[in-house]
Amino acid sequence: xxxxxxxxxxxxxxxxxxxxxxxxxxxxxxxxxxxxxxxxxxxxxxxxxxxxxxxxxxxxxxxxxxxxxxxxxxxxxxxxxxxxxxxxxxxxxxxxxxxxxxxxxxxxxxxxxxxxxxxxxxxxxxxxxxxxxxxxxxxxxxxxxxxxxxxxxxxxxxxxxxxxxxxxxxxxxxxxxxxxxxxxxxxxxxxxxxxxxxxxxxxxxxxxxxxxxxxxxxxxxxxxxxxxxxxxxxxxxxxxxxxxxxxxxxxxx
Amino acid sequence: xxxxxxxxxxxxxxxxxxxxxxxxxxxxxxxxxxxxxxxxxxxxxxxxxxxxxxxxxxxxxxxxxxxxxxxxxxxxxxxxxxxxxxxxxxxxxxxxxxxxxxxxxxxxxxxxxxxxxxxxxxxxxxxxxxxxxxxxxxxxxxxxxxxxxxxxxxxxxxxxxxxxxxxxxxxxxxxxxxxxxxxxxxxxxxxxxxxxxxxxxxxxxxxxxxxxxxxxxxxxxxxxxxxxxxxxxxxxxxxxxxxxxxxxxxxxxxxxxxxxxxxxxxxxxxxxxxxxxxxxxxxxxxxxxxxxxxxxxxxxxxxxxxxxxxxxxxxxxxxxxxxxxxxxxxxxxxxxxxxxxxxxxxxxxxxxxxxxxxxxxxxxxxxxxxxxxxxxxxxxxxxxxxxxxxxxxxxxxxxxxxxxxxxxxxxxxxxxxxxxxxxxxxxxxxxxxxxxxxxxxxxxxxxxxxxxxxxxxxxxxxxxxxxxxxxxxxxxxxxxxxxxxxxx
Numbered sequence: 001x002x003x004x005x006x007x008x009x010x011x012x013x014x015x016x017x018x019x020x021x022x023x024x025x026x027x028x029x030x031x032x033x034x035x036x037x038x039x040x041x042x043x044x045x046x047x048x049x050x051x052x053x054x055x056x057x058x059x060x061x062x063x064x065x066x067x068x069x070x071x072x073x074x075x076x077x078x079x080x081x082x083x084x085x086x087x088x089x090x091x092x093x094x095x096x097x098x099x100x101x102x103x104x105x106x107x108x109x110x111x112x113x114x115x116x117x118x119x120x121x122x123x124x125x126x127x128x129x130x131x132x133x134x135x136x137x138x139x140x141x142x143x144x145x146x147x148x149x150x151x152x153x154x155x156x157x158x159x160x161x162x163x164x165x166x167x168x169x170x171x172x173x174x175x176x177x178x179x180x181x182x183x184x185x186x187x188x189x190x191x192x193x194x195x196x197x198x199x200x201x202x203x204x205x206x207x208x209x210x211x212x213x214x215x216x217x218x219x220x221x222x223x224x225x226x227x228x229x230x231x232x233x234x235x236x237x238x239x240x241x242x243x244x245x246x247x248x249x250x251x252x253x
Numbered sequence: 254x255x256x257x258x259x260x261x262x263x264x265x266x267x268x269x270x271x272x273x274x275x276x277x278x279x280x281x282x283x284x285x286x287x288x289x290x291x292x293x294x295x296x297x298x299x300x301x302x303x304x305x306x307x308x309x310x311x312x313x314x315x316x317x318x319x320x321x322x323x324x325x326x327x328x329x330x331x332x333x334x335x336x337x338x339x340x341x342x343x344x345x346x347x348x349x350x351x352x353x354x355x356x357x358x359x360x361x362x363x364x365x366x367x368x369x370x371x372x373x374x375x376x377x378x379x380x381x382x383x384x385x386x387x388x389x390x391x392x393x394x395x396x397x398x399x400x401x402x403x404x405x406x407x408x409x410x411x412x413x414x415x416x417x418x419x420x421x422x423x424x425x426x427x428x429x430x431x432x433x434x435x436x437x438x439x440x441x442x443x444x445x446x447x448x449x450x451x452x453x454x455x456x457x458x459x460x461x462x463x464x465x466x467x468x469x470x471x472x473x474x475x476x477x478x479x480x481x482x483x484x485x486x487x488x489x490x491x492x493x494x495x496x497x498x499x500x501x502x503x504x505x506x507x508x509x510x511x512x513x514x515x516x517x518x519x520x521x522x523x524x525x526x527x528x529x530x531x532x533x534x535x536x537x538x539x540x541x542x543x544x545x546x547x548x549x550x551x552x553x554x555x556x557x558x559x560x561x562x563x564x565x566x567x568x569x570x571x572x573x574x575x576x577x578x579x580x581x582x583x584x585x586x587x588x589x590x591x592x593x594x595x596x597x598x599x600x601x602x603x604x605x606x607x608x609x610x611x612x613x614x615x616x617x618x619x620x621x622x623x624x625x626x627x628x629x630x631x632x633x634x635x636x637x638x639x640x641x642x643x644x645x646x647x648x649x650x651x652x653x654x655x656x657x658x659x660x661x662x663x664x665x666x667x668x669x670x671x672x673x674x675x676x677x678x679x680x681x682x683x684x685x686x687x688x689x690x691x692x693x694x695x696x697x698x699x700x701x702x703x704x705x706x707x708x709x710x711x712x713x714x715x716x717x718x719x720x721x722x723x724x725x726x727x728x729x730x731x732x733x734x735x736x737x738x739x740x741x
Contacts (some may be wrong), residue, residue, distance in 0.1 A: 163358055
């Protein structure tokens with residue numbers, strides 16, 4: 001149906017009815033020149049709203065859209081449907097990615113609150129959690145990468161002169177408040193990154209300090225040993241020099 | 254230390270913005286006097302109410318241009334500073350032969366693929382000639398711009414498809430407020446490009462655009478003289494400026510250290526300027542910008558919102574009256590239960606229809622509704638007409654290539670303290686009038702700082718622009734060459 005550009009490199013393909021493959025989006029397209037059929041509108045609304053109470057309805061320039069998570073229905077003239085289907089599949093992917101990043105960030109908040117302590121005081125107990133903290137930091141960077149990949153498509157400027165598909169895309173992006181959501185996610189990511197960056201710094205400092213302490217201890221032990229050896233040598237020498245030595249004289253013939 | 258006396262002739266947006274900027278920036282004591290011929294402040298910004306229903310509508314400046322995505326947007330900053338909320342406006346569709354054309358798909362259906370190709374070729378050509386950055390560029394550059402030349406009709410004539418040529422002409426007609434033959438290439442192209450959000454977008458002030466002058470007036474500490482028609486402006490022997498006005502048949506004369514003429518260009522001719530040099534300079538100034546453009550506004554309150562679902566944006570273009578903008582005035586007030594539509598009739602059609610009575614104009618406007626909106630003709634509750642003939646400029650900035658200093662101080666030799674502020678000096682928009690007002694206000698602030706001691710005893714040296722260069726240059730860079738258009 002459509003190909004998402006690099007770095008996404010994904011394609012939306014139509015599945016045949018009865019396919020066992022799981023679909024992320026169910027798209028129902030209805031070719032019709034009229035968008036004022038009350039019965040059709042009610043049935044489409046019911047279909048999209050199943051499990052999607054927040055589904056949106058948009059009437060725009062001869063097209064009727066029902067937009068919900070995972071389910072989208074569109075009514076438009078037959079000639080307008082292919083580009084509309086493509087743009088809806090593309091937007092559904094971006095919306096899904098955005099929603100997933102939002103969900104994962106939401107789920108990560110309790111961990112963040114629990115992990116905030118080591119940002120201020122990193123001790124032996126925190127050191128034992130180092131691998132877990134590093135894993136969370138990696139997950140966070142993964143979310144940032146996912147967001148960064150789709151942001152250029154979400155914030156793409158309006159097209160002029162427009163096509164119906166570009167207008168629908170712009171309208172849906174606005175209705176879904178995608179630019180605001182991106183801004184909010186980026187702010188949340190900054191908070192997460194700051195905390196985990198600080199924790200990471202504390203962990204590095206702690207390890208460096210601990211290594212330093214160990215090294216100091218080793219040096220102290222060596223120095224102590226050296227001191228003992230020196231003392232032993234001094235004492236040994238002192239004992240040796242205290243024994244009276246015989247004086248010998250020689251006379252020449 | 255004596256306070257500077259500054260007289261401002263005109264209580265429209267230009268006068269109020271000048272007063273507000275002066276009050277904000279001047280560190281030196283000054284006293285402002287505003288002469289207003291009518292009984293209200295705000296000029297072409299007018300948000301009246303209907304008599305029989307509780308609803309307001311824009312009878313004057315209909316929208317404000319947003320350049321904030323490109324660079325500084327002083328007007329948007331001012332509106333934020335005044336605490337006024339805004340509503341975004343959009344409109345992409347035009348009615349062609351009774352059917353809406355909102356995008357290239359519609360255009361292909363109505364006029365065929367060659368028409369789409371012709372429109373895209375014209376679009377590329379327009380964008381090649383003016384980039385968004387150039388669109389925003391300084392007004393100074395306007396002076397040497399090769400596109401500031403007559404003959405936008407020749408540009409349109411180069412569109413090979415006559416239907417597309419007609420479509421483009423009608424689509425931008427109500428923005429131009431004039432015909433393609435009587436405007437510049439730059440102005441015509443800008444009015445086409447402004448539909449692209451890469452160049453600019455539109456918004457209105459929630460509750461009505463008149464909130465802007467109202468809030469400015471509430472903050473300006475000035476002696477406002479309502480009902481004063483200024484008849485004569487001249488110079489006194491000691492170098493000050495004199496203003497003679499008539500109020501209720503009685504002549505009143507005042508003297509000032511500086512005077513700012515904040516009038517529409519057409520109204521400058523109604524003032525007598527004393528002295529041959531000043532009279533000649535002001536006549537030349539008026540002639541340089543004498544490109545009158547016209548608007549008529551017909552606004553109708555209906556019993557039902559019969560366009561629901563059929564007109565989904567803030568406005569659309571109709572192919573009647575040579576190209577007419579139809580506003581969904583109710584979209585400005587989402588909570589309002591009174592549906593209102595407003596027709597903006599422009600250019601020669603407005604001039605020709607100007608002689609008709611209000612009832613005739615209302616009938617013409619309703620008759621111009623496309624067939625798919627025709628059922629509204631029987632649902633009228635109340636209708637109002639506002640006439641703005643000659644109130645705007647068809648070639649703002651003129652063809653003369655005058656610098657900003659020349660535009661704002663027409664006679665610098667003997668009357669260096671007579672300034673002119675006007676939207677027609679920049680672009681006939683609210684954005685332009687603010688640019689003009691701030692330009693003059695900064696100039697006056699510089700003069701005050703430099704000549705604070707007994708200003709009337711020390712008239713400005715002839716041709717002295719030292720302080721002007723120092724203070725106005727940074728501001729000049731900020732002034733955009735905005736699209737030379739206005740919607741009233």
